Amino acid sequence: GAGVSQSPRYKVAKRGQDVALRCDPISGHVSLFWYQQALGQGPEFLTYFQNEAQLDKSGLPSDRFFAERPEGSVSTLKIQRTQQEDSAVYLCASSLALGQGVREQYFGPGTRLTVT
């Protein structure tokens, strides 16, 4: 079946611009995660949704970062007033996890954000 999809795949933004990154999880996956991956590093947790509820946003680096999943399916990660340090790959993952059960996460192809 279809995996996790993300758009756009590449985004170049001028410093100070706002960007919106979209994630479409695997159908039926209630849990959705956003990660930031810098070059040469592993993915770093940003935020986690179970259905439409944002259960953990402890990894968002600043109040310029905002994520939503209003209908419990597609999610958008928004970054306001982008800075050069925001340049990274933003990965979305989804899983069947519900409650406190840990399940495997499946990743989308990522959005490569470059802030100039």
Add this chain to the structure above:
Amino acid sequence: RKEVEQDPGPFNVPEGATVAFNCTYSNSASQSFFWYRQDCRKEPKLLMSVYSSGNEDGRFTAQLNRASQYISLLIRDSKLSDSATYLCAAADNFNKFYFGSGTKLNVKP
């Protein structure tokens, strides 16, 4: 100190070799563990979950040592196509995954 630490490598091995990677985690409350494979400029792909009793999938064997807080991945009979970065992840009760920085493997002909 990072939650999950890995030797960045690279591990350069000939085809057919056996290679092992370790990964240590600092949170003793970590519940579940995973190995992912990541090719250059691609997303991480799940390789295997790591169970307490250890598990094997073809040429790949994963083991968990809770007492010493490490997980390992053994690859037997390495193929050229195994060349990639291998990421380990530890998950807490709340589905938060902590990833290491990855170990790079180069399998040479």
